Amino acid sequence: MNSVANIRAITKRELGGYFSSPVAYVFIVIFLLLTGFFTFTVGRFFESGQANLDSFFTWHPWLYLFLVPCVGMRLWAEERRVGTIELLLTKPVTIWQAILGKFLASWIFLGLALALTFPVIITVNYLGSPDNGVIIAAYVGSFLMAGTYLAISCMTSAMTRNQVVSFIVSVVICLFLVLCGFPPVTNLLTRMDKPWLVDLVSSLSVMTHFQPFTTGMLDSRNVIFFLLIIGFALFTNGVIIRSHRAVSMDKIRKQKGFEAALYSTAGVAAMFVVMVAAYIITSAVKVRVDVTADKAHTLSSGTKNIIGKLNSHVTLRFYCTQADNAMPPALRTYARHIEDLLGEYKQQAKDKLVIQKFDPKPDSDAEDSARLNGVEGRATGPFGSAKIYLGMVASMFDEKFALPWLPPERERLLEYDISRAIGRVANRKRPVIGIMTGLPVYGEQPSMLMHPGEARAEEWAFVTELKKDFTIKDVPLTASNIDDDINVLLVAHPVDISDTAQYAIDQFVLRGGKLLAFLDPHAYFDQKHDRNQNFTMAGDNAAQSSLDKLLKAWGLEMDVNRVAADTSFASRNLQSGDTMPTLLLVTRSGINENDVATSQIDNLVLPFAGAFMGKPAEGLKETVLVKCSPNSELVDSMISTAASEQILRNFKPSNVQYPLAIQLTGKFKTAFPDGKPKSNDEKEKSPNVSQLKESKGRGDVILVADTDMLNDKVCVRVQNAMGHRTVQSMNGNLNFIQSLVEQFAGDDDLISSRSRASMSRPFTRVKDMQAKAGKQWEEKVQILETKQRETEQRIKDLRNHKEGSQDQSIILSPAQEQELEKYQQSLVEVSKDLKLVRKKLSKDTEALEFWTKVMNIGTMPIVVAISGLGLALIKPKRRGVK
16 A cells, blocks of 8 residues: 555646646647648648548657657756765655656656547547547557557656757657557568568567557557557566666675666666566557547458358468568458458357468478469569468369458458358358340450550450359340349440340349449540530540330430439549539438438449439339439439539539439339340340239339449559459449348348448538538529629620621720629629629638638637646745735
């Protein structure tokens, strides 16, 4: 109890010492100003448009690098400089009690400074709906990281009487802990041909251990890492203080052998070894707590169902380069994450899943096994002389499914990839997906006619992804029959489709086939199917596609001359920088979160999409999967790619949420009651006795009013890494397509097992304000623009009256001159009013952004400064009264 009381007394004394001088208040003010400035200006908080604090926590390792040593540099250096260290240590307290008391006081002080950033939490919750579990976890990680920096500063403070020297040394050590995981440092160590040293140094990076906290994962290994660093630094602090005390009291000779060895340089080295050993041992027993709202780091129910259905053992062979120096540290960290996830699979599956780990060293049996199983090595090192492996193979009996390379870019889809591999070998028969399209989705084959250096078109990403799970069969647009082995038919941009092909689709649906159709009133990426040979606008001659006969039979229609414009879902054109209401970025509010296929989709990009109208025919039920906001209208497709100003000129929100993607279920009836239509090759229409008039069971059809969303330029980002093409999703489009196909292919569990990406959490309040402002001022803008055009035309007519006259000596009458001057003055006033109204359109959002920055950057620093000044004025008065 005396020890606790002594530590508490020292902590209270040190903490009171901070606030008895202006130093504490100055530090807190600087800390709050810097965090606010970096978050809202350099971090581009508002520009991100997402309700999270990534821009806040990103800067903490760097801010602490300079601010925390300012707190810790005086702890022991000042005691040594003024000579009070002897007085402190001669009191009935031990060295360790003094060290812990001082450290805890400073750590509490840093925690208080961190807690005073709470306005940023209020702000992000006011603007949107953030994942507060992630925010809390990040605060915990930030507090532990601050304690680590502080312990190092305490250690360096004990080394010298000079606070500046202590500050510089602690900054250097902390900087090393930040940079030791970065490639320049690890690449330098790699040349020493000591893989264990590279692993050791890279594992000491605070960035590596802080990052999981910012994703909402509380991992015992990361917590233990920070605590071990703190413990080691404080132990070294004690050794230094004890040595100074022993020298000053001439007691070195009186120390016992073990005690003298422990509190020496050798003891510090031994403690470092113990710390590393403790970290390695505790890493084997990990405890992870997922505090995210979506449980993004926990196995999904779909994965658990897939594992639960296993009737035989499935073997997962994980090939990962371990000892090769060429393995980048970032990939080593990612490989550890893969091993953690495999551990969760093993824990869930128990004896149904066998996990084997291999290290494919050069010319080893493990490398031969990797190659035979389809796992690819990636060339690295000088001239590609070395290869690294990071792949996996799932097998059951003679069935195998390989994941040749597990790129970190697909970390969000890692669970999905592994579950897909398990499901694929467990279910031997691959569903057949037919693709009927007027788009070059299969890419181009190499041709002798291609010019040197000319790149051939690659296969579209959605086809590549579907091939991993399904057997793909091409179905021509002229098909008169859909093969019986096709489970799902994907129709993409059926431009100029014949009635015969529509009849084939009709019969396919009636016999129980699943149809997924992407139609488009304005297929921007198809400029070769000219809808009007005499019409070209700015090079845009986009084609149209529809299934008119089928839509009519189902009670629906899609106007091929109109596209959806939506001011709430308007997206920015990256080429012009203009915000286009026809370039839709549909967020969660426009996506059906109750449907299994779309529940994990957080955003979709649909350029120049159409909309479905009408009421489903009797016996059919409509489920809207994607829809516009009420601030939308259907505009002429001819102006869909025009500037935003031109589109909005006559824009009037319809207050209708137009369906962009729908699902029809129920009893379908044929769209061809008179039988199969006559094709061009048939002279006479022959009766088809086997024609189906209506579906026997439940039919399923999904219709999407856009095909441009399938294009790689819209949905993915393609990178060439180590000579290999890597595809990374830019939005939810690819996920959306896969989910729809998987749902129709009958695997709802695989949809659920798709690794949860960080769900888009936009600033909903800003969106609402923009939509409200647009609705409030748009009518006035249109009136002023109309008045401006009329005035300009009137001035032009008056001038043309004079210039068009053959007698150039004719001058305008005084009344006409006065009228012209009046119109010119009116034009100036209208232009001013128009600029003012347009400015008011963004006035509220700009004001919100400005005051948010002011409140977060300036409010708390001002409050702290006033508090410090108030206490400074009150204390002398109290002393005078006493």
